[in-house]
Amino acid sequence: MTRNWFPIKTTPWTLGLPLLTFLLLFQTTSAPERLDFWLYDTLITAIPSEPADDVVIVAIDELSMDRLGRWPWPRTTHAQLIEKLHQAGAKTIVFDILFPEPSAEDQAMADAMQKHGNVILPLHLSPPSRHYLISEQLPAPTLASAAATLGHAHVELDEDGLARGLYLFNGLGDQLWPSLALAASEAPSASPIVSNAPPYTNVRQHYRAIPMAGSAGTLPSHSYIKVLDGQFAKNVFRGKTVFVGATAPGFGDILPTPFSGLNQPMSGVEFHANSYSALVKDELISQVSKPIAIGLAVLVIVLLSFTLPRMRPARSILLCLTSLGLLILLHALLLIGAKLWLPISHAIAIPLLALPVSSALRLAMTNSFLNRQLDELARGPTMTLEEPSLRHPPQLLSHFQALLQPEGWLLAEGDEVMTSSGLAAGDIPPLDTPGQWHHIGGQSWVSLVRNGVTYRIGLKLPNDLSREAIQRYLRRLPLSSTQEPVRKTGPRENISARIERVRVATERMSQMQRFIRRSFERMPDGIIVTDELGVIRFANGHIEEWFREPMPSLSGLPLARLLEGHDPRDNPPWHETVSETLTLAQSRTVDLRIRDKDFLIHFAPFSLPDSDQNGIIANISDISELREQQRQHREAIDFISHDVRSPLVSQLALIEQLKRNRGHIEPEQLDQLGRLAKRSYHLAEEFVQLARAEQLTETRFYECEFLAIVENARDSVSEQAAEKGIQLLLQGTEDLWLKGNAELLERAVINLLTNAVQYSSSGSIVNIQVFQAGHQACLTVSDEGEGIAPEEIPYLFDRYQRQKSSELSGNHGTGLGLSFVNVVVEKHRGEITLRSRPGEGSAFTLKLPIAHPLG
Template sequence: MTRNWLPIKTTPWTLGLPLLTILLLLQATAVPERVDFWLYDTLITASPAEASDDVVLVAIDELSVDRLGRWPWPRATHARLIEKLHDAGAKTIVFDILFPEPSPDDPELAMAMREHGNVILPLHLSPPSRNYLISEQLPVPELAAAASALGHAHVELDQDGLARGVYLLNGLGDQLWPSLALAASGKTLPSIDQGEVPPYTNARHHYRAIPLAGGAGTLPTWSYTGVLERPPAPEIFRDKTVFIGATAPGFGDILPTPFSGLHQPMSGVEFHANNYSALVQGELISKISTTTAIGLAIAVIIFLAIALPRMRPTRSIILCLGCVGVLALAHGLLLLYARLWLPVSHAVIIPLLALPVSSALRLAMTNRFLNRQLDELARGPTMTLQEPSRRHPPQLLSHFQALFQPEGWLLAEGDEIISASGLTESDIPPLEKPGEWVHIGGQSWISLTRGGLTYKLGLELPNDLSRVATQRYLRRLPLAAINRPTDEPRPRENISARIERVRLATERMSQMQKFIRRSFERMPDGIIVTDELGVIRFANGHIEEWFREPMPSLNGMPLARLLEGHDPRETPPWHETVSETLTLTQSRTVDLRIHNKDFLIHFAPFSLPDSDQSGIIANISDISELREQQRQHREAIDFISHDVRSPLVSQLALIEQLKRNGGQVEPEQLEQLGKLARRSYHLAEEFVQLARAEQLTETRFYECEFLAIVENARDSVSEQAAEKGIHLVLQGTEDLWLRGNAELLERAVINLLTNAVQYSPPESTIHIQVFQAGHQACLTVSDEGEGIAPEELPHLFDRYRRQKSSELSGNHGTGLGLSFVNVVVEKHRGEIHVHSRLGEGSAFTLKLPVTLHLG
């Protein structure tokens, strides 16, 4: 048989295409970006950056507003602050305060800036009001000219509203301004050729994420008014870069960061100070492009699409989780040590989704495969037998007729007789409960309901020994109609329906396996099944019993070793027989002898369908009984050719002698001729009786009374006993009923009594006892003869075997008498025992199972 389906498997394309589709869908959502932000924030907050030692903040805090008055303050105040910081030795002063409108104090502030020589002022890019284009908000020209550099104060907020970095260069058109931190550091970046850019275009370059030193208040901070009111403090500000800006609530210059979110936002000036700290230490983080991240995700898709279809589910889980771990580790190492922010969200999400997608594909393919297999199982053979309760009464009657051969029958539908023979409607007894048999003598009746109709079925069973067994069998037979619900609820879910189909298919397979195993176990022969190397893979109970090997040791044992261990032989050796059966695929039949029993073993090669597997089925038959019958047949032929033939030859010789004497017949010659004829008759009679005993079956049993059988046997040998003056004493008055064949039992008892008379001395007594012991009827025949030698007792019941002592004493026998007794006792499921002592006599005890007298 060829397969009509291809093997189902997941290929790189079947897995790669869905994953690629998922990647495209992810790209259209904000999920990957949120994942990247979460990974970044987790690492940055877990490992804050070290703050630079030369950064100090001067904060316009609430205390300063209270003391110096409402904002804005006169610019002369800022000039005095610059002078204080200049006297304290500040290296760079960075204002995060915009000065876009002119003021009367601008000359004083400009002079203070020039005297210091390194003051940085901010600019801002924003539309001046609604419905206007974005423009540069620069300090007034006088202050701008006095500043050593200008820097933009713009901070970029990410999609989730948190500030994580700035563009180091930002401006309109072809004019790019450095950030405040970059301007304060004095560093420069390579020039950027933007080409022809419109003057209203917001141009941004060199985005850098800032590894913050912590939340708000982490950097050293001094109050604006405190610096003004105290003398210069060189120990605080010498050679430091001082950032001046607003930190008091109400100024609006606040930024949520990964450390705080909106709960404790950071002021803009502190954010710029963190930017400067990271910049001068070379700790700013460069963000790798999204294109690279997408390429990494595609590479992960290709890797998983190739690897996952070849792996088991457990290893698939390990691989996917390993990919996530490796990507997360790479992200952390790049961020913390190489200061590179690699967006790995796409690449991380893909393995997490690849596992369920791969599992779903496998489940879908497995589901299709199971459906095909279930369909195959549904079309396959079953071991379900049609229930008798589903058969129509006419069909049941025909089956009963073929099975039991009743002497009469009757089948009626309601009041109408459909079929009848030997029974009439008047014979029908009351049938109260449908489906239950009513047995009256030899008649068996039952009422059946089929399709709303009532049937009455009767059988007249033969009056033989099988009637009772047949009636018991009918009583066990389930014939009552069983009402099964036709509208059984079906599973609503598809998976539930498949599970139910799998359950039913499994039950059918289990029933098939149980049937095969039980069939092997109940076979009369021993069965051994091996694999292609001749190793035993199955053996039924007969093998365990005959070889006397426990079943666990049989499984996995080479067949040749088992046979060599119990019946070693040289020609041909067992291994040669087994190997030739496998290599030549030819059957072999060999004799086998195990524990003094004869067997015939048949080796038959086999091969499994749709498979390369092969092996041997060894069928072992017990032929001990057959060999025993052959031996008995040979002994019978020897017996006939010698014991029966010898007296006949003597008779013929004597008749020839009488012919030569001319008709003169002496009385002694007639007596001799009569003895020879009687001897021939007795030999033939014993041979015929033994054959009858061997053919006896329980079908010829009937109820009989054991004491009457013994009395009849005693009367049959009383004349022979009287000739030797032997007294036969019978003890027993109890009637003992048993099932058996009275004729053969009587012949067996006669043989015992005849032997006792033959081997007893004259004027002795033979005691005959009949009694019951438990559930057995017992007979003991005791004589006062010479007894039987101990070495002859084990062979006493062997056929054609004569006792040596009997032959020496002149009591010639056939050797069939006691063998006949033993056969009859065995056929009646009884026992026979012998107790004998030389010079004291022998006692034969016969035990048979009793039964109740049925009358």
């Protein structure tokens, strides 16, 4: 069969699937977030936001700490600051200082706060100690009631440890607090909101990124002590929102930001001031959800997968670079213009990867056809055997043990003995020539060189007639390689011509291999091919099926071990049969039994043409059916020679007796002669009926009514039942149509009824029930006889099987009646079951498929 060659093309699938796989793997790492952070930080720091005109910071700096002493300061000091700012015209005062514990000076500070009227205090969410749940750390009650509103002071740190934004609302489940910046903005949404979450749950909503005005110190700031002393310009705080917090090193919270990282962290109060500045200028940045970012990446994959395969390499580079630039431009426009932070790391990674993947696919196309052809040859079964000279010494010793079963062995690496049994290091003779066997008495020794290391293998062979043959075999075994390595030269021809030449050659070889493979697979026998050490190198599908061994485990397994594991035997052992086939080069034929099936295995030695390699071809034939036929044939001969011959001999003897005394023929003698003739006829009839049943096929099926068949069978047995006073009670009125052979079915029912009558006591009842169960027509015949012993039930339907109890009681049968019933039921694709207990009778149930189950 010729195969049309066609070029392999880069399709949207071949390009899109690797890109999609990369996207999924990329998503599982932290690289996307870090790349998005880097892009965001680059743009934000390149174009810093202008600060709002009405924001100013009062800093608790080092000078203030030196002048006012150690922290905490008296709250009267903070009250004085509020009064100073109130006098200076500050519109809003925001403290980024926690006041959770009550103090004696709280009322003074509360009075100052109420006098100003717009002082905002922070709250904090944290557990009061290590073993407590998170809770709200509010200002002291006196201060909280005097504050205009409260705001949370939490700032979010991203995965890389930098602060880029915060949640506008944060709190426990029943109440969410606005951030300090939102509370100071006097926006309608700045009031606390109520959530439906459980009260112990930390709830955060509305994350916003903060475009900073610059690094630490960018916003206008005044020292706390100087403000307290009145050292500031007249209108510096008028109409301003003043943030009060710590900036001194080692005091207060410090936050790394995109502008400074960990080198110059920003104080928490300055971060909140930047948040307020961005909020009042409507510059807070909303983050686009991750599914949209993933969707953008998928869209890029789809566009590039459909576009790149149609482009030349130069244009592919331009397309990928253009896609990368457009994505970065889109990111910048959304961030700066629309205040939307779109994570585009997934999307921009796709063009960067699509270019090398597309190039690799194009490069692979030039050799894909050649590789496919070579792969096809490699996948097919090969008759080239692995040379023993290429195997490692421990592997060689293992194969020798499986093949030859030596009485002792030794393997030494250099001067060190690796494994031994029955031989010692002192037994090693001088071995000058590697790969050449030395036979000393019953010992055989060889030295091997592998990768510059010298190994020595010794075998102690049995002292019998096989020793000489084994030693001759070992002498012929090539264990050292003398071939020079083949130097491979690169191709000197045009690639197209080379592909064409290889295509022709591989096509010719493929045809040869397909022929060999199909020949082996379609053979009715199992085939095993071994090398010169009896190791399996090829097996067809029958071997895998019969031995139930997967094909990968068969390859490389010694044949002797395979056979020993499935049919162990001692006379002769399998290793002896395999080794004699190789050493004596003689065929062997042996019986084999695997899982109750009979096989015949034929061992034939072979040698490859133009090569020193040899091995075994083992042909395994399934003879289970033949053995079964032989068994049935023997049983039939026994049946005819005993059961049929016995009444005939009795008849002949009685006839000779009547001939000698013709004048005095008694009626009893004629009755006996009639019974014997009837028995002979009955035996022959059952034998013929069983043969007819075994030859029944569905071509002799037709539609028939089951209840009518049972009624006819009952009528045929009614006379026999009446003689014993047995009632035959038939229950069933429904017509059940079957597709089968009514004659044989009726005969099968007659056999069941005859058995029931025969083994029932006089005056008893035989119940016959005909009914439908699902899609099956069912018949149950139950009697009140002695029942059947449990140990006899498994063999009841075998040929010529008779019940011991029946034979002892005088009910002689042929052993074919129930076997006939079983064959008829199987031919009609039905089933027969038996329920019986000794002393309680028996019940046989037939189940046959009805003709039209849906009718």
